[in-house]
Amino acid sequence: MSKQATTSRKGLSSDSTALTLPRKLFFALLLLQLFNVLTLVQQLHPFYLVFALAALVLQWLGYLKTRNHSKRAQASLQALTQAHSTKILPSWLILILAISGSVVIAAAGKSLGLLASMIHLLCFAYSLKLFEISQRKDLYQLVVLGVFVATTSLIFIQSIYFSLLVLALVFANFYLLLNFFSPQRRLASELKLLAKLSIYSLPFAIILFVVFPKLTPFWQVPNVKSAKVGLSDRVKIGDIAQLALSNELAFRVSFENETPSHAQLYWRAMVLDDFDGVSWQQAGQRAGQHHYNRYYGANKENAKPSANVSLIGDAIDYQVIVEPSFQSWLFALDFATTQQGNIGQRDDFALFYRGIISQTTSYQVTSFLEAILAPSLSQQSRATNLQLVTENNPRLLAKAKRLRQRFQNDSELIQQVLTDFNQGRYFYTLQPPPVENNSLDQFYFDTRAGFCEHYASSFTYLMRAAGIPARLVVGYLGGELNPRANYLSVYQRNAHAWAEVWLPNRGWQRVDPTAAVDPERVERGFSNNLLQEHANLSDSFFSMQGLGSMWWYQQVRSQIDALDYQWTRWVIGYTGQQQLQLWAKLRAVFTQRQSLGYGLFFLLTCALLLVYFNLMQDKRHHQDKIIVIYLKTLALLAKYSLAKETAMTAQQFAQKVNRQRPELSASFQAITDSFAAVSYQGLTNQQYAQHLKAANRHYWRLRWRLGLTRLGIKN
Amino acid sequence: MLKHTQKSLWSRLFRPIQVVVAQRVQAWITRRMPQAAHQSINYKNIFIMPTRFGASFLFFTLLLFLLGTNYQNNVIILLSYLLVSFFIVVLHHSFFNLSGLRFRAEQSIQGFVASQVYFPLQVSSDKKRFNIGFSFVLAEKSQSPDVVTMAQLPIGHTCIQVPYRLVRRGQYSLPRVLIASEYGFGLFKTWTSLDFAQQVTAFPKPMSYCWADASNKAASQQTTSSIESYHSSGQAGQDEFYQLQSYQTGEPLSRVAWKHVARGQGWLTKHYQQALSAKLHFDFSSLPQGSTEQRLSWLSFAIKDSADKQLGFSLTLPNQSFSYDNGREHTLKCLTALAKF
Known part of the structure; x- marks a missing residue:
């Protein structure tokens, strides 16, 4: 006990008390620093990682040195609790390190990017801080820096597992402080307390998260830089087949009501209407010019006048959660409208995000599947969508001319082209044989094997050559x-x-030539052939065929994925709009079912108050345990027609019990004594514990005896 | 230089206000937490405030919130809410670390001026508590009090020796005991200051006779003789080991019987006693010339020394006198008279 008391000359409150780190705390410090930095490992430059590791190793070695030294120096009591001083490098060296490191980071700033260099600076400061822990406030700073470093990693990754890991790590950082203030506690009890406190802080945090208004960004922040993922805005034949080998998640959708059939799920990402004979891209992009008149707001109210759409049929609502693609394309079914201000719509009906999607983003869409897109086509648009580079594919051009002569009707012509695809021994494959110079001719007439973009490109080319306005749309089909x-x-x-293709009165009509070649692809997704091919081509260890066929793997994967989806939907994707909706719903509950709403509210408030008062109570309920036992005993005796009258004192009743049931007397007298002691004497904790134990024992003895009597075993 | 003048101007302007505020606060504290020998602390008398680290923690949380908002990153926003919430939970946790403590202080303390005395405070706790500091609230702000910090307060009764440095002679009431903790995470300072209604008796600082001055010596022949006899008797006495007592928190480590500790016999301290006797008489008026304080100090030394050596003595002060006696009670009576003089 005596070791627990320390006398210090200075006041408690001063932060400047010289600090010595106990062994446990020191190791926790190193370990937590390692973990905090590791969360950012993908973002950090290898040079920095080497530096950070070296700093940790240096600390470790310094510790070993001082420990050996102290072992030799003194073998007294103090040596056991030898505190470790972290002063390993002299201050001037640290200063030089700090300056040179900052200069290096500043110099590398151009290549790193703003965000990355700021993160490097933060981590660098964090690593250096480890060398200067001489006061308590240094420990505070170290903890705060650690929390900041761990939190920054959430800018880059927000999946549920990573997020939970980081949350746990953030709370683990507080272990340092807890250990500093109660060094004698055992690790298990410290961790338990920390877990308890963090769980206690959950409800209020969740309430804040749901209720506190979602604010728009206050100022521009440097963007996360990364390679673009997914669709490219420039498509050559063969490109999408490459993409189709990737098992990465692009986006997730949940429909408010019924999920439309697979064949309806054409997720429009972008429209490519400019073909130079080799690749498709968006008109206007080639010249580097921006057609601002091609962009509109995406809300339903201004959809009609600006976007030239006639809305008919039912609307379907759904939420889309896109994974970071580092592009701005969004995905939606035609014709899509959304209320979100940060989403715009092009005049080709594609939605786009005003900015770069650098983190998981969610948006709410209302689509009109039967809407007529562009009932009337402007001259300019018609010209764009008929534009043709004629040199590259003379054979296709000639075929188009022939078709046009055969069919006056556009629909018949289209039908004929699709029939050709269907019956012309065309083959749908992820491994199309190479064609020279991306020639559509070669594909169409010679190789006859290709992926969706081969068919779509050549189809569009044929249409344009035949004088039907046509364009290529890229996006995604279906979903699991x-x-x-x-x-x-x-x-x-x-x-x-x-x-x-654009047809008079019917507007833009979707034609999927792939459907003519491989109907299964459109109806259900990949056919077995294609799956086999996919498995052979994608070199991932867990190929779809290998593990995918095992049902348990499927089950586990879908379970994990579902969990991640819920996290993404409710936490990552919780937008200001959803918040408003929630508020509206709550308000509706309050106004429509007033009594119910208020009742709920009242109950909740009562429950909270009750919990609070329970907590605030001065631990009095300890005292009451014996009283509870006494009352229980009275109730028990009352069952056996030994009721205590209100006027009787406890002792009088005990005497009555003694007269009527002498065999119970000993036990009951003991309980009565404990009760009297609790009520009328101040008991120390130890005495109290003894009384409680005795009362409990006697209560059970009494009960047992009465039970036996009842069964007639004993009188 | 400029700073200095600014400071003086500042203090000149605000000193009167500060004084008034301090008086009001003092009066309020006295009303709210009246003196008593037995006290328990709860929400009525515990103060809790964020420390500087607590404030910067909140600021840092705001920073995280801004980071999350600017990146429209809900996970970071959630984390910032969690930290705010954690802050509030820690507030309660820190509060409960002190709340429910019960104190008993039934002993007055006494000692010589300029020495450290220990105020025995019995603390009972129903659970383990951590990092609680005990110190006296001193009127002079310049003086930093000695703090005894209990890194861990066990369940049950603990006797804590709160150090108190005596600076002024006399008998007066003990100041409030400050019980403070930053346990938890250093985010909050939880404290209370309790007045246990106990007295402190500060005996004059013992000063040995150091008069080489011959005139002084001649002027007080009688005293010298008694003093001399006292001296000679004192020289004969050797510190004799008397007994071992169990260690009390706050006792000097130099008196700990380390051999016993090493043998695992627990923490014991050595206590010494002198065995000698002689008839001594101390008289205030027959002391050599000096200020009253000086004379009291000499007397104090004499009494302390003879008591240490287990010698009987009588004492005459201008206003009262104590007949020849021996023992602890007698010594205490005489010293108290000196303190009150």
Whole structure:
């Protein structure tokens, strides 16, 4: 006990008390620093990582040195609790390190990017801080820096597992402080307390998260830089087949009501209407010019006048959660409208995000599947969508001319082209044989094997050559339904290209030549052939065929994916709009079912108050345990017609029991004595514990005896 | 230089206000937490405030919130809410670390001026508590009090020796005991200051006779003789080991019987006693010339020394006198008279 008391000359409150780190704390410090930095490992430059590791190793070695030294120096009591001083490097060296390190980071800033260099600076400061822990406030700073470093990693990754890991790590950082203030506690009890406190802080945090208004960004922040993922805005034949080998998640969708059939799920990402004979891209992009008149707001109210759409049919509502693609394309079914201000719509009906999607983003869409897109086509648009480079594919051009002579009717002509695809021994494959110079001619007439973009490109080319306005649309087709949480996952392998032709009165019509070649692809997704091919081509260890066929793997994967989806939907994707909706719903509950709403509110408040008062109570309920036992005993005796009258004192009643049931007297007298002691004497904790134990024992003895009497075993 | 003048101007302007505020606060504290020998602390008398680290922690949380908002990153926002929430939970946790403590202080303390005395405070706790510091609230702000910090307060009764440095002679009431903790995470300072209604008796600082001055010596022949006899008797006495007592928190480590500790016999301290006797008489008026304080100090030394050596003595002060006696009670009576003089 005596070791627990320390006398210090200075006041408690001063932060400047010289600090010595106990062994346990020191190791926790190193370990936590390692983990905090590791969360950012993908973002950090290898040079920095080496530096950070070296700093940790240096600390470790310094510790070993001082420990050996102290072992030799003194073998007294103090040596056991030898505190470690972290002063390993002299201050001037640290200063030089700090300056040179900052200069290096500043110099590398151009290549690193703003965000990355700021993170490097933060981590660098964190690593250096380890060398200067001489006061308590240094420990505070170290903890705060550690929390900041761990939190920064959430800018880059927000999956549920990583997030939970980081949350746990953030709380683990507080272990340092807890250990500093109560060094004698055992690790298990410290961790338990920390876990308890963090769990206690959950409810209020969740309430804040749900209720506190979602604010718009206050100022521009440096963007996360990364390679673009997914669809490219420039498509050559063969491109999408490459993308189709990727099993990465592109986006997820949950429909408010019923999920439309697979063949309806054409997720429009972008429209490519400019073909230079080799590749498709968006008109206007080639010249580097921006057609601002091609962008509109995406809300339903201004959809009609600006975007030239006639809205008919039912609307379907759904939420899309896109994974970071580092591009701005969004994905939606035609014709899509959204209320979100940060989403715009081009005049080709594609939605786009005003900015770069550098983190998981969610948006709410209302689509009109039967809407007529562009009932009337402007001259300019018609010209764009008929534009043709004629040199590259003379044979296709000639075929188009022949078709046009055969069919006056556009629909018949289209039908004929699709029939040709269907019956012309065309083959749908992820491994199209190479064609020279991306020649459509060669594909169409010679190799006859290709992926969706081959068919869509050549179809569009044919249409244009035949004088029908047509364009290429890229996006995704279908998606995999997760039955557990009822949502669609769309992967990169679902990438697809199809064509759109403009017909008078019917507007832009979607025509998917792939459907003519491989109807299964459109109806259900990849056919078995294609899956086999996919498995052979994608070199991932857990190929779809190998493990995918095992049902348990499927189950586990869908479970994990469902969990991640819920996290993404409710936490990552919780937008200001959803918050408003929630508020509206709550308000509706309050106004429509007033009594119910108020009742709920009242109950909740009562429960909270009750909990609070319970907590605030001065631990009095300890005293009451004996009284509870006494009352229980009275109730028990009352059952055996030994009731205590209100006027009787406890002792009088004990005497009465003694007279009527002498065999119970000993036990009951003991309980009565404990009760009297609790009520009328101040008991120390130890005495109290003894009384409680005795009372409990006697209560059970009494009960046992009465039970036996009742069974007639004993009188 | 400029700073200095600014400071003086500042203090000149605000000193009166500060004084008034301090008086009001003092009066309020006295009303709210009246003196008593037995006290328990709860929400009525515990103060809790964020420390500087607590404030910067909140600021840092705001920073995280801004980071999350600017990146529209809900996970970071959630984390910032969690930290705010954690802050509030820690507030309660820190509060409960002190709340429910019960104190008993039934002993007055006494000692010589300029020495350290220990105020025995019995603390009972129903659970383990951590990092609680005990110190006296001193009127002079310049003086930093000695703090005894209990890194861990066990369940049950603990006797804590709160150090108190005596600076002024006399008998007066002990100041409030400050019980403070930053346990938890250093985010909050939880404290209370309790007045246990106990007295402190500060005996004059013992000063040995150091008069080489011959005139002084001649002027007080009688005293010298008694003093001399006292001296000679004192020289004969050797510190004799008397007994071992169990260690009390706050006792000097130099008196700990380390051999016993090493043998695992627990923490014991050595106590010494002198065995000798002689008839001594100390008289205030027959002391050599000096200020009253000086004379009291000499007397104090004499009494302390003879008591240490287990010698009987009588004492005459201008206003009262104590007949020849021996023992602890007698010594205490005489010293108290000196303190009150």
